[in-house]
Amino acid sequence: MIHYNVVAAVVCHNGKYLCMQKGKTKFEYTSYKWEFPGGKIEPGETPQQALARELMEEMEYPVEVGEELVTVNHEYPDFSITMTAFLCTPKAEADGFKRREHADSKWCSQEELKGLDWAAADVDVVRILL
Numbered sequence: 127m128i129h130y131n132v133v134a135a136v137v138c139h140n141g142k143y144l145c146m147q148k149g150k151t152k153f154e155y156t157s158y159k160w161e162f163p164g165g166k167i168e169p170g171e172t173p174q175q176a177l178a179r180e181l182m183e184e185m186e187y188p189v190e191v192g193e194e195l196v197t198v199n200h201e202y203p204d205f206s207i208t209m210t211a212f213l214c215t216p217k218a219e220a221d222g223f224k225r226r227e228h229a230d231s232k233w234c235s236q237e238e239l240k241g242l243d244w245a246a247a248d249v250d251v252v253r254i255l256l
């Protein structure tokens with residue numbers, strides 16, 4: 127089965143977490159699910175470099191990549207991922223973000239995180255934030 131190494135940013139600002147909703151995807155089980163912004167690590171990149179690059183590409187959002195929160199492994203029906211989540215904060219010069227690839231976005235309190243329909247791999251990431 128194809129395997130991807132993925133990084134995800136738990137961006138925290140004013141006590142809330144940035145959550146992004148996917149649009150329609152190739153697979154029904156990831157379509158319209160909520161996730162943390164990020165993506166696949168490319169050859170030669172550190173996880174932190176990949177994360178900063180992905181947030182610039184997807185959202186034009188400069189973030190400081192901080193501590194590693196958790197690494198989860200998940201097998202979807204068609205591929206598997208190892209995903210490491212990092213706590214991130216917007217850089218001082220960041221003036222909001224653009225939504226280039228996602229269907230929706232939301233800043234959520236801890237309580238509100240529970241109400242979203244998360245991608246299956248994210249459930250264990252969300253759990254440690256509660």
Ligand SMILES: Nc1nc2c([nH]c(=O)n2[C@H]2C[C@H](O)[C@@H](COP(=O)(O)OP(=O)(O)OP(=O)(O)O)O2)c(=O)[nH]1
Pocket residue numbers: 130132133134156160161162163164165166167180207209245246247248
């Ligand atoms: N970014 C991100 N991806 C996640 C999360 N949860 C989860 O299952 N995934 C899955 C969805 C994707 O299949 C994969 C990440 O790939 P991606 O499509 O976002 O990566 P990418 O931007 O490098 O994509 P591409 O260039 O291959 O189109 O990991 C999450 O919280 N954030």
